[in-house]
Amino acid sequence: MKFIDEAEIYVRAGDGGRGCISFRREKFVPRGGPNGGDGGKGGDIIIRTSHSRRTLLDLKYRKHHLARHGGHGEGSNRTGRNSPDVEIVVPVGTVVKDAGTGEVLADLILDGERFIVAKGGIGGRGNARFATPTNQAPRYAQGGIKGEERRLKLELKLLADVGIIGLPNVGKSSFIAKVSAAKPKISDYPFTTLAPNLGVVRYGELESFVIADIPGLIEGAHEGMGMGARFLRHIERTSVLLHILDISGEAPGGAWRDFELINRELSLFSPTLVEKPQIVAINKIDLPLTMERIKREIASFKEKGIKALPFSALTGEGIGNVIGEIVKKLHQTKIC
Numbered sequence: 001m002k003f004i005d006e007a008e009i010y011v012r013a014g015d016g017g018r019g020c021i022s023f024r025r026e027k028f029v030p031r032g033g034p035n036g037g038d039g040g041k042g043g044d045i046i047i048r049t050s051h052s053r054r055t056l057l058d059l060k061y062r063k064h065h066l067a068r069h070g071g072h073g074e075g076s077n078r079t080g081r082n083s084p085d086v087e088i089v090v091p092v093g094t095v096v097k098d099a100g101t102g103e104v105l106a107d108l109i110l111d112g113e114r115f116i117v118a119k120g121g122i123g124g125r126g127n128a129r130f131a132t133p134t135n136q137a138p139r140y141a142q143g144g145i146k147g148e149e150r151r152l153k154l155e156l157k158l159l160a161d162v163g164i165i166g167l168p169n170v171g172k173s174s175f176i177a178k179v180s181a182a183k184p185k186i187s188d189y190p191f192t193t194l195a196p197n198l199g200v201v202r203y204g205e206l207e208s209f210v211i212a213d214i215p216g217l218i219e220g221a222h223e224g225m226g227m228g229a230r231f232l233r234h235i236e237r238t239s240v241l242l243h244i245l246d247i248s249g250e251a252p253g254g255a256w257r258d259f260e261l262i263n264r265e266l267s268l269f270s271p272t273l274v275e276k277p278q279i280v281a282i283n284k285i286d287l288p289l290t291m292e293r294i295k296r297e298i299a300s301f302k303e304k305g306i307k308a309l310p311f312s313a314l315t316g317e318g319i320g321n322v323i324g325e326i327v328k329k330l331h332q333t334k335i336c
């Protein structure tokens with residue numbers, strides 16, 4: 001289940017400021033010396049990694065990154081200002097390539113790593129610097145060096161942060177389709193999903209996370225029943241599980257029975273999987289039968305100390321709460 005996130009961006013560092021040509025003018029000093037200051041440095045463009053970013057989504061919307069030019073030098077030996085660097089924040093694991101040649105410029109694997117992708121030009125020297133015993137009044141200064149510019153291709157192998165589990169047909173793929181741009185197959189028969197789907201979910205200004213669904217689980221999955229448990233390894237590295245339940249059908253024992261069944265299969269497959277934080281959400285609240293039963297179900301989960309969130313993947317009702325809870329849990333697990 002490899003899913004490569006990509007973004008192409010254009011970066012341009014700032015040019016260095018011009019050096020200044022100027023001469024001291026003072027009363028009673030007829031021939032003041034040169035006092036043109038140097039130009040300031042243009043800003044660099046820096047790529048920095050942070051665990052707070054999960055995907056390259058925001059860079060698909062912001063493609064141009066320009067740093068400011070350095071200030072020009074001025075008279076009285078005043079140096080032009082250095083311009084601030086511009087930082088582009090990317091997820092840990094991002095590979096930076098030259099978009100033209102495909103050459104790998106950096107493979108950023110540590111949190112907080114910084115890499116200068118385009119250097120700002122240094123400022124030109126002012127005429128004060130060129131004064132020599134034989135030329136005490138130089139009438140020239142340097143221009144600033146141009147800032148580097150580049151087209152970059154950023155690539156990131158996406159790993160799911162959130163895994164969706166549940167019985168077949170509960171609406172796992174419908175959830176992904178509603179909250180991301182992914183277009184998984186959705187149908188009213190069990191085992192519609194034969195291979196995991198990945199979606200990128202955007203929230204807040206710049207944040208996003210990756211969510212994956214897997215084929216539905218049934219009793220005996222750990223022994224190979226249904227699609228079996230072989231897809232569970234795809235969600236072993238996620239931080240949070242979203243457990244979707246459906247109470248619209250005939251379900252003796254209600255949602256709690258389904259909830260326990262899935263958790264039993266999880267623990268038989270892998271003890272670490274069952275210990276991951278789970279968000280419990282009951283789908284299809286747009287259906288009258290679900291609405292009829294929902295209060296009782298939420299109450300019975302509450303008795304066991306579990307918050308069950310009602311939502312509809314069809315109408316979108318309650319989806320915001322589910323996303324909010326996921327984000328909260330991701331923060332708690334220090335992923336976001």
Ligand SMILES: Nc1nc2c(ncn2[C@@H]2O[C@H](COP(=O)(O)OP(=O)(O)OP(=O)(O)O)[C@@H](O)[C@H]2O)c(=O)[nH]1
Nearest residue numbers: 168169170171172173174188191192193216313314
């Ligand atoms: N009324 C209603 N139907 C829904 C809702 N969410 C999903 N469904 C329907 O439920 C059926 C199953 O949805 P899927 O998203 O394919 O379910 P799944 O859990 O991915 O199923 P498998 O991949 O087979 O495990 C489809 O017919 C969906 O249209 C909902 O909120 N309301």
Ligand SMILES: [Mg+2]
Nearest residue numbers: 172173192193
């Ligand atoms: Mg599905």
